[in-house]
Amino acid sequence: MSTISALPYEYELPASSNVALIVIDMQRDFMEPGGFGDALGNDVPRLQAIVPTLKKLIEGFRSLELPIIHTIECHLPDLSDCPPAKIKRGKGELTIGSEGPMGRILIKGEPGNGIIPELAPLPGEFVIHKPGKGAFYATNLELILKEHNITHLFITGVTTEVCVQTTMREANDRGYECLMVEDCTESYFPEFKQSTLEMVRAQGGIVGWTSTAAEVLKGLAAWKPSKALV
Numbered sequence: 001m002s003t004i005s006a007l008p009y010e011y012e013l014p015a016s017s018n019v020a021l022i023v024i025d026m027q028r029d030f031m032e033p034g035g036f037g038d039a040l041g042n043d044v045p046r047l048q049a050i051v052p053t054l055k056k057l058i059e060g061f062r063s064l065e066l067p068i069i070h071t072i073e074c075h076l077p078d079l080s081d082c083p084p085a086k087i088k089r090g091k092g093e094l095t096i097g098s099e100g101p102m103g104r105i106l107i108k109g110e111p112g113n114g115i116i117p118e119l120a121p122l123p124g125e126f127v128i129h130k131p132g133k134g135a136f137y138a139t140n141l142e143l144i145l146k147e148h149n150i151t152h153l154f155i156t157g158v159t160t161e162v163c164v165q166t167t168m169r170e171a172n173d174r175g176y177e178c179l180m181v182e183d184c185t186e187s188y189f190p191e192f193k194q195s196t197l198e199m200v201r202a203q204g205g206i207v208g209w210t211s212t213a214a215e216v217l218k219g220l221a222a223w224k225p226s227k228a229l230v
């Protein structure tokens with residue numbers, strides 16, 4: 001049996017099903033000044049620190065020919081998929097749909113809504129547009145996972161305690177074995193990231209496991225050897 005060194009104990013890789021990497025919302029709207037994260041009053045540049053490590057993890061999955069699923073938090077231009085409660089929240093000058101320096105905030109197709117160029121999806125990778133914080137809500141994510149016999153998820157992206165944690169909890173309730181990659185997720189609040197890591201792996205892994213990108217790649221290379229990595 002192949003395992004990955006993780007907390008609270010070893011994470012077992014599947015014998016007869018597949019794994020996937022989920023990259024949550026690595027968008028300019030959260031990572032750069034002038035986007036949604038900035039409009040909510042956050043210190044956005046601090047999210048940049050994970051980009052090189054997450055890029056290596058994505059490249060490792062590509063080398064192993066394992067599925068990669070990117071998500072984008074966004075709404076339709078007419079906001080018909082956005083609850084008024086979500087628009088009102090925040091009380092900042094700019095809100096969802098407002099014209100900002102990178103186009104309309106959190107609107108599908110606007111320059112600021114796209115994934116940062118360093119982590120741009122390649123053809124053949126899945127891209128899920130999601131109106132909520134969780135990636136399962138009002139999307140075809142579960143259908144994609146079932147169609148590809150994916151049972152094990154490596155969860156990364158931003159922000160740790162909002163969209164990343166919500167997605168991991170949604171996945172856990174649906175029976176997926178989830179591991180949060182701690183050096184590939186970041187929050188505007190370092191203490192919230194730390195608390196999230198601790199709460200998901202508490203109580204014997206009540207929501208799942210945590211580990212690092214290096215351990216994940218080491219475990220996956222042994223599980224699915226590839227020319228690129230061995």
Ligand code: TIU
Pocket residue numbers: 024025030037040073133158159160162163164188
């Ligand atoms: N505000 C915040 O921390 N996050 C979000 O609104 N969305 C995601 O986490 N992607």
